Amino acid sequence: MMRPLTLVLGDQLSLDLPSLVGLPDGGVVALCEVAAEGTYVAHHPQKIALFLSAMRHFAESLRKRGVKVHYSALDDADNTHDLLDEAERLAGLYDCDEIRVVRPGEWRLLEEIQARANAPLPWRMIEDDRFFTTPADFAAWAQGKKQLRLEYFYREQRKRTGLLMEGNHPAGGKWNYDHDNREPLAKDAVFPAPPSHRRDAITDDVLRLVAEQFGDHFGTLDGFNWPVTRRQALVDLGHFIEHSLPDFGRFQDAISDAEPWLYHSRLSAALNIGLLSPHEVCEAAEEAWQNGAAPLNSVEGFIRQILGWREYVRGLYWTRMPDYKRGNRLNAGRGLPSCYWSGDTELRCLKRAIEMTRDNAYAHHIQRLMVTGNFALLCGVAPEALCDWYLAVYADASEWVELPNTLGMVLHADGGLMGSKPYCASGKYIDRMSDHCRHCRYDPKQVTGTRACPLNSLYWHFLERHADTLSTNPRMKLIYGSLSRMSDEKRNAMHQQAEAFLASLDFAPAYGRGGQHHAHRAGYQAAKESHE
Numbered sequence: 397m398m399r400p401l402t403l404v405l406g407d408q409l410s411l412d413l414p415s416l417v418g419l420p421d422g423g424v425v426a427l428c429e430v431a432a433e434g435t436y437v438a439h440h441p442q443k444i445a446l447f448l449s450a451m452r453h454f455a456e457s458l459r460k461r462g463v464k465v466h467y468s469a470l471d472d473a474d475n476t477h478d479l480l481d482e483a484e485r486l487a488g489l490y491d492c493d494e495i496r497v498v499r500p501g502e503w504r505l506l507e508e509i510q511a512r513a514n515a516p517l518p519w520r521m522i523e524d525d526r527f528f529t530t531p532a533d534f535a536a537w538a539q540g541k542k543q544l545r546l547e548y549f550y551r552e553q554r555k556r557t558g559l560l561m562e563g564n565h566p567a568g569g570k571w572n573y574d575h576d577n578r579e580p581l582a583k584d585a586v587f588p589a590p591p592s593h594r595r596d597a598i599t600d601d602v603l604r605l606v607a608e609q610f611g612d613h614f615g616t617l618d619g620f621n622w623p624v625t626r627r628q629a630l631v632d633l634g635h636f637i638e639h640s641l642p643d644f645g646r647f648q649d650a651i652s653d654a655e656p657w658l659y660h661s662r663l664s665a666a667l668n669i670g671l672l673s674p675h676e677v678c679e680a681a682e683e684a685w686q687n688g689a690a691p692l693n694s695v696e697g698f699i700r701q702i703l704g705w706r707e708y709v710r711g712l713y714w715t716r717m718p719d720y721k722r723g724n725r726l727n728a729g730r731g732l733p734s735c736y737w738s739g740d741t742e743l744r745c746l747k748r749a750i751e752m753t754r755d756n757a758y759a760h761h762i763q764r765l766m767v768t769g770n771f772a773l774l775c776g777v778a779p780e781a782l783c784d785w786y787l788a789v790y791a792d793a794s795e796w797v798e799l800p801n802t803l804g805m806v807l808h809a810d811g812g813l814m815g816s817k818p819y820c821a822s823g824k825y826i827d828r829m830s831d832h833c834r835h836c837r838y839d840p841k842q843v844t845g846t847r848a849c850p851l852n853s854l855y856w857h858f859l860e861r862h863a864d865t866l867s868t869n870p871r872m873k874l875i876y877g878s879l880s881r882m883s884d885e886k887r888n889a890m891h892q893q894a895e896a897f898l899a900s901l902d903f904a905p906a907y908g909r910g911g912q913h914h915a916h917r918a919g920y921q922a923a924k925e926s927h928e
Contacts, residue, residue, distance in 0.1 A: 401492040402496045405501070407669045411461075424466055426486050429448055430479050431470065433479060435610075441607070441610050441615050444613075452602065453598060466486050468482055493518075496520050496521075497520075498524045528553060528707050546814075549704065549711075550571070550700055559699055560685075568692045568696075573696045574697065581647060590621065590662055603620060618755070622665055622757075623671060630672070632662060633676075641690040643659045644660065644661070644690075652830065656759070674706065681695045681698050682699065714796065724809050726862055728777055731777070732781045733775065733902060742837050744833070745826045746771055767826070769819070773807050775901070818866070821855065827841075836849075843856075854898075856891075856894070860891065
């Protein structure tokens with residue numbers, strides 16, 4: 397009779413996880429808190445607390461169902477603090493004959509498991525079926541295609557699942573309602589506050605533990621309000637569908653100086669650790685449209701993010717790694733500016749995005765793409781530096797979703813595999829889509845001078861710097877035409893303005909994987925000490 401140890405990872409907290417279906421008698425389920433998983437990048441304390449509390453609650457839910465569970469806590473005296481070593485220790489403790497695990501969410505962990513192929517105790521990996529597609533499905537779709545465009549993948553997903561379909565045609569006659577989803581915030585907008593989740597003894601213990609062991613990481617535990625049980629995650633889903641989804645679509649690209657959540661769902665963290673399934677989330681949104689509770693543009697835009705984008709970046713990650721991670725098509729080489737740790741910058745949009753990240757382990761997708769990401773792109777920050785920062789500071793950041801979004805979409809470092817052009821923008825975009833500029837000392841209408849928004853000169857400086865690579869891009873011909881018509885005097889003035897601003901920034905040394913935890917802690921501590 398088989399006696400397996402079933403290892404459940406921190407982002408696999410689903411009762412229908414394939415490795416938990418049909419558990420054999422005598423099998424043991426293991427969940428392991430190990431220091432290495434909290435420090436390979438210096439994760440935000442709220443992110444660590446979310447994982448640990450959710451894991452502990454999940455272990456309790458398994459025990460209530462009669463499952464034999466071994467839980468290795470962070471402060472257990474015999475914990476090896478290496479995930480695979482700890483699993484092998486427990487397998488020996490329970491005299492197990494193999495270790496089963498569902499495909500992990502990071503390539504580094506997959507490689508480590510595969511390296512155990514010839515270990516005395518066999519490891520068996522099981523495909524993760526909690527997504528709409530598998531990596532093999534994506535590879536089959538991508539085969540023979542020169543460009544892997546999201547839109548075509550998304551349409552195929554709609555047809556395959558039947559979501560938002562009317563027979564063989566898209567609901568409402570269009571596949572994509574993105575054109576209707578680009579409004580700046582209305583002046584009289586009222587934003588629904590997210591539900592407040594009660595903290596029990598488990599969560600309180602975790603918060604104390606994280607404060608003790610990870611208090612030197614960037615971010616605060618104050619105001620921790622992430623769902624740590626399936627019940628809490630379902631409350632968040634229901635709240636979003638009822639109170640936010642109706643206005644989510646048209647305002648999804650807007651940015652507020654004061655409000656971090658707006659009409660966004662806050663569901664990505666619960667989705668990515670397994671407390672919610674993408675199927676039930678999309679079906680709930682579709683039902684809201686069918687019942688007349690939310691407009692089609694909102695529902696389609698939301699479903700596209702999950703059925704389309706989330707599945708697309710995961711497929712790209714698993715079919716392109718490990719080479720994908722080394723991409724740096726624009727040869728960016730600077731380290732991360734110190735303000736990403738301190739928030740000490742006069743650029744109001746950047747300051748508020750970093751402060752919200754510090755306080756909430758969250759910033760919505762436009763803040764990530766068009767504020768912190770755009771600034772890093774224009775400054776020439778190395779992909780590994782920004783990717784590691786995003787992976788560390790956001791509660792929903794698993795590498796399979798974070799890396800393609802950051803390296804491919806934000807930094808265009810994959811040479812256009814994901815996006816046909818870089819998402820670069822000047823201060824005019826921020827002024828149009830947010831209320832930041834009215835609180836900022838810089839003027840988004842000025843390109844040079846002491847009050848000029850730095851994003852303006854940095855934007856043109858970026859375009860000049862990469863003209864050889866980007867000027868032949870069909871989607872950028874108009875903007876390069878504008879650049880070519882500028883006088884030499886204006887171009888020189890913008891160049892000098894950008895160079896002076898870049899010289900004023902405090903860039904950390906660029907670094908590769910292996911030194912991230914030290915670099916993150918050092919960067920955060922230096923920024924912290926400068927304010928004490």
